[in-house]
Amino acid sequence: MYIPLSDIMLPQQITNLSSFQEEVGIKIYDSITKYGAALSFLLGDDIAGRNVREILKSFQWNFDEDHFERLGWREFSAQIPLNSEEIELADIFRDAAAYALQGCVPQRIGTTLSDRKYWITQLIAKVEDGMAFDQIFLGKHYSYLWAAVLARGAIDLETPRAPLEGLRLLGGLSLQAMRNAISNDGVFHPDHRQTVPAEEARQWIAHRRSFCVSRWKNLVDDQYLEDVRDEAITEDGKIRVPQATEGDLFIPEKIMRSSRGKRSLTITIGAKGHERQFSNYYEALQALSEEEIARWRRPNAQGHWGIVRGRGAWVVVSKAEIDRQIEGRKKTLLS
Template identity: 30%
Template sequence: MNMPNLTPETMTADERREAWFQRELIGYALAANSDYTANWDYGHELLELLASRFRVIELILGADEVAPHLFALLHGPDVEGETWREAFETYDPVLTPHWTGTKLIDNAGIYGLYGVTPKEVRFDERDGWLEELARHLEQFRQFAQPEPQGVIARIINLALSRRAIDTGVGEVDLQSLALFGGVTEGRIRNILSSNDGGLEKVGSRVTATSAAAWLKGRKEFFASIWPQPDETPPEAPSPDFADDVVFVPVAADGSHFHPGLARGGKFMVGAKGEEVQYASFDEALIALHKMATPRWRRPNEAGNWGIVSGRDWKRIERRQLMSMCAGV
């Protein structure tokens, strides 16, 4: 079965829901965006969470006494074997949506990755349903304590981060932001260290409002469409810029020259030994435009200032550039 290229501006709500089950879970197709080829099969993790609790119950109450009752808890059409251990060898909760936990993680995946709610959720009940989803996910994380670097934790983080973006309240973890934007987590860290993109860091996260502003310009981001009826046709974002456009040089790591790179009130541009200081961003940018290879100083993740070389140029709205004026 072949699925069309999954692009946010062309996918309906139903297509996004289908993508979670057929593409993310079953793997019928792969996206051109490599960040979305990550493993989303959480079945073995969910089984291990349950198995670890079953083993504790057997140790406390006695395996002979409780094992039959534990096996009886595994409801569904695909339960095989005579003990819960035998059943777990073939049982896949991802493909058997009878467990409450399976439904919870699937709902988190549908919302977290694609910005939609399950089809059975009525339009006028979606906001309240999402509040409940976030509450249940927080409870699941607190009591089940899934592996922090595992698939379940990643799905939960995505859903809670999207909720923060949708409401404008709270923070977004860096891994979720990278997945939303179709980049690596290392790229996000580089952007933060160089103060590109207007991202506001809070501890090891970024504010939801700054994440939303950064994602607005990412074609890979599946913006939430749950606030509109499913019948609303997909609408591609306008390719035009709404404000004055400036061409800025881009380094090999994807960071670019911007107004937040003043050090001591001066911008340093030029090759090593030939650097020139400029008092204004516009003057420094004009100088960079005239260079065969534009070079400028900016801090790395450790806060050390070094020279980087431009490998490309990109257009960016002046208004967005001016939002990066906060000191580094």
């Protein structure tokens, strides 16, 4: 499906997906009213009323048919209060937003990577099916969301092609900057549908600092969707930590090493030339949360310790897992 480039910007965090879900639910109700008006214009008010009644009965657990008949379908539709059942109609939009923004499977966490990958695959398939007719109900208002889902899917699951509009959103580029990337840099080679090969998408997005690496790939991440870092260490057994490229988390097994000439462990945070060392993981994490940009040292694939910077949302892991890793590093490095 052709998805043109637009000037919509995708936020890097959604702090209240419930509000977003309610917004979509309201728009779905509005679309039902418009559907009734269209049927009334074409086929008459009686047929429109019968159709609207059956639609509302299918998802309203407390549908009052007598009240509907007394008011008529137009007045009844205008007075509908949303409840949890109706809002659940917008689950697909909530799931799509969470996956597009942070690569999460919020309502089906899964205990294995294969579980999470399965639900991601199901979400993408549903988006692809729905793109053919979602504009009937909601216009073009949420086309950007589907593009972002498909672009992340191409990056995560190696599907053949990614929509340019989705990549623009995931990379945080303005419309003009994306046009420049196409015409000047020669980074992309779009086809007539405005899609590019998935490999081009993966190579390009890896250099975008605003891109949030998909969180579903980290099993220690419970995919909590708030991006709150003021309280890195919480009282509910949860720890919020930053992540770097490829989802490298600021966790003990990745960042703790033995101190030179000392029988202790050390953690290094901060930009080059302004580095600080800590022996206590929680003190290091708290200090990191107070930095404008989180930076810390960790070994790369060749074992060389270098500085990385946080990208995207801070993620949540359990305190029990953190403590287990701390003890594991002590046994491995100090025994």
